[in-house]
Amino acid sequence: MPGIEGDGAMSLVRHAAPTLEMVAARAGVSRATVSRVVNGSPKVNPASVESVRDAIAELGYVPNRAARSLASAHSHAIALVVPEDITRFFGDVFFASIVAGINGRLEQSDYVLNLMVASQDPGGKTERYLLGGAVDGAVVVSHHTSDHFLERIGDAIPLVFGGRPGLERIDTWVVDVDNEEGGAVAARRLVERGCTHIATITGPTDMQSALERTHGWRRVLEEAGLVPGPAIDGDFSMIGGALAARELLEQYPEVDGVFVASDLMASGAMPVLLDGGRRIPQDVAVVGYDDSPAALACPVPLTTVLQPSEAMGREMADILLDLLDGNDRQRSTIMPIELIERESA
Amino acid sequence: MPGIEGDGAMSLVRHAAPTLEMVAARAGVSRATVSRVVNGSPKVNPASVESVRDAIAELGYVPNRAARSLASAHSHAIALVVPEDITRFFGDVFFASIVAGINGRLEQSDYVLNLMVASQDPGGKTERYLLGGAVDGAVVVSHHTSDHFLERIGDAIPLVFGGRPGLERIDTWVVDVDNEEGGAVAARRLVERGCTHIATITGPTDMQSALERTHGWRRVLEEAGLVPGPAIDGDFSMIGGALAARELLEQYPEVDGVFVASDLMASGAMPVLLDGGRRIPQDVAVVGYDDSPAALACPVPLTTVLQPSEAMGREMADILLDLLDGNDRQRSTIMPIELIERESA
């Protein structure tokens, strides 16, 4: 890399950071003692502690993370890896809650969170970052089965997944909801209302969670002796939900109940259903998934399946922290889902 | 910190990362040569380059970031600091685009992005992170005037702000939009349609951007020889927009054009206008601001002023990268706005 720092441009002059050595000199103790104070070692003379504290405050000393990390072989940072398109990530409040949960747990620790959005990773920059010791571990959400680079990373640092990372390679830590049961709960609601022509609008078929919801939905219908209607891919987006609803109406006009596998898709699908002359829930009952704000922003308040997303994030962080602390944790954690009853079904 | 790595738990055994030294031994060259190859130095014998490349591939070598950072005094990472509540951050598509823009620019560099959401920062963890040399620079969005900790950081590493960071302390890099021109463009549209009784629903009067939009609106009307209608505070919220529209209809029933300073307010105002017996745009033309999804969720598709949020993010990243490269850049960058034409005006 060319042109590093230290050139002459007035505006770019930066204060040189004080080092541990300067603090030691200022406080009249050895560098080791300063290090002990900084790291809260119990066995330091209170008098030295005080003089070191003073020196630190006066100099505005902040330990250099690179040096600390190099010497101690850990970085006190964890990454949140999102192998997802960035606008998709931001559009989905489910992620927001997860991040809030992770963040909340981390605030009680001395780890920092690095969010890495890596939909496509030209040159494997994210991979090299994670393998280069920049973080001690990572939490992965919104994982697609095609994201193979994570396997390599998993042997270098502990990885905790939000949602099952696919069929193979389940020997890693996973926090998940019972998606199958979530789909089942939704379908059961529709069946109990008396719907008999029940379709579903699904998430992307390369996402495990989406597949499982569809399975649960199908199982319940079959158990109830009904013929499952079409399962149409809505891509977890609002637009995708709208397009899927349009297709649904053409392909299966007799539909009287639909499980839409995310609230966002439901908020896109509902207007299409309404425009198609269907009353909700009288003509078509709709059950969503997530209990996101989108559920309330729908034309008809949406009955939906709640995922405890914030608690999931918290749990993921908790597991990772425990792992980094040298403790073991069970591989699989399943969080409970819950049906939130509103007007749409 | 207790219990570092290397304990006995089977599952936690990690592959030891290969070092530069191991690559050097494997390739039969010195460490310095490996370093040169890794960093793309021009003056290395092609033969050595090849053997080093092979050794790197065979060993799966990835440079240790901490060591590199310590030795070279820069980290090749930049932070995106968001002094904002995490759910608010995720709820706003404006941020999403900014992040997408920053990310896009960074993908063309060898810098990585660390997103730090630090609404409250107990123990100053984020501050210590930024001051500890973990990143070479930072981009700050959604800055509040109360966030003082950034001032200290600003003299340690370069900071680029998205949106003017307040009245004082403008001696930093800022990327902003021309809000005055945004209001002007909206008003001009209304004038050109032939509206003669033009009002505005504004954002909170203590926000610089809101005031500037109103100024632009007023200027254009006066230039056109029209008497500006009322400017009613709508608080940037949907409810506020609805209340303001009600007031507008009472206070100025002859209104035939209105500039609503955010799409969200417009989506609250439109139903009130419609309920008041006005057709849009025949009786009252409406122009919004933001080009957010709310613009399409309005009863009548909203003509609105687009802020180039993605381009802003891109520009912020570009400036920061340039700064880190040792070049100087002008402090203030104003991005152009654009009118998105739909049906409401």
Next chain:
DNA sequence: GTGAAAGCGCTAACAA
């Protein structure tokens, strides 16, 4: 073009 050697700022043994 290449190697040897000296650190970067910190932590972690080991003595004292």
Next chain:
DNA sequence: TTGTTAGCGCTTTCAC
């Protein structure tokens, strides 16, 4: 309780 001594893995002069 404290100081001394080695490094952590890399970059970077400086000779060759």
